[in-house]
Amino acid sequence: MTMRLFRTLAALALAGAMALTAAPADASPPAVPAAPHSGPSALGPYISPWGSAHVRVSDTTRQWLDRNGIKLGAIAPFTLDEDGYGYELPIGSTAGDHLDAKGRIYYPGGVTLTQESTGTKAELQATWIRVMPQPGYAAGIRLNGQQISPETLIAYTTPAEVLASGRPTLKGFKLDRVPFHVTEDTADLTRFWFGDPLPADSLFGTLTPRFDYVP
Numbered sequence: 001m002t003m004r005l006f007r008t009l010a011a012l013a014l015a016g017a018m019a020l021t022a023a024p025a026d027a028s029p030p031a032v033p034a035a036p037h038s039g040p041s042a043l044g045p046y047i048s049p050w051g052s053a054h055v056r057v058s059d060t061t062r063q064w065l066d067r068n069g070i071k072l073g074a075i076a077p078f079t080l081d082e083d084g085y086g087y088e089l090p091i092g093s094t095a096g097d098h099l100d101a102k103g104r105i106y107y108p109g110g111v112t113l114t115q116e117s118t119g120t121k122a123e124l125q126a127t128w129i130r131v132m133p134q135p136g137y138a139a140g141i142r143l144n145g146q147q148i149s150p151e152t153l154i155a156y157t158t159p160a161e162v163l164a165s166g167r168p169t170l171k172g173f174k175l176d177r178v179p180f181h182v183t184e185d186t187a188d189l190t191r192f193w194f195g196d197p198l199p200a201d202s203l204f205g206t207l208t209p210r211f212d213y214v215p
Contacts, residue, residue, distance in 0.1 A: 044099045048172060051091035053209035056081075056177075060202045068194050071114050075125050078109035087111060089127075091209060104128040110139060120144060120193070124154065135159060137180060143193075155180040155204045172213045177206035 057065070057072070062085050065072060072087070074080040077095060079088045089107055091097060096108045110125025124139035128151065136156035141148040157180050165175045182198045191197035198204070 044101060046093045046098050047091070047105065048211035048213060049092045050094065050212040051172070051210050053089040053091055053207055054086065055089065055205055055207050056086040057205040058203040061198065061204050064190075064196070064198055065113075068196055069115055069117050070194075071116060073112035073114060075110035075112060075123065078107075078111060086205075089209075091211060099131075103131040104138070105131070115194070122193075126151075135162065136183070141189075152185055153183050154186050156183055157181065169210065169212075172211040174210045175208065177208055179206055180204045 064070075065085075072080065072084055074087045077090050081087060089095075089109065097106050099105050105128060107127040107129070110123060110127050112121060112123050114121045121144055123142040125142070126140050128138045130136050130138050130153065134153060134156055135158065136153050138151050138153050140150050141152055157178055161179050162175060165178050167174055167176065180203070182200055182202050182204050184200045186204075187197045187200035
């Protein structure tokens, strides 16, 4: 059980989701740092055979989405909340996610951001939760069908914030509302694409993951 909790904490020192999207502005787009990309084929151990993780955007992110007419969407097997301001991520071997050699948890789903007034659509897929060197949520970025980056850190958290939210459950382990914060890269990209950036270091949202071990 100790090893399972350790793996859970390491894996969930990162669980988050976030989103951004695009509509060309005027100058050249900001550079998007890309992490080394091994792809979802680099299979590793599963953190838990069953579970789920729920993302809710913050008030700041919700206001930004509404102000810019941007709709959040889900790429299966992620599912969107009924009100459109959160989404569910399945966890475990049944969902196909795993820990790879680079210390990332791969998720086979993703999220989209679509601006209805311009038809601009950004896709964040593939999805990874990074354990190191900076815990956070990373994703590949496609804008209007074009690859922008194979992997960029979208939102970050800290080990202290993860550990502060953890508690055991009857079947495993749960983290309650782990905060994830907007990165400088995300602020730059949203500024370029919408002229209205998500503020760097603001709260993007929270992640509540649950890992189950007993059927």
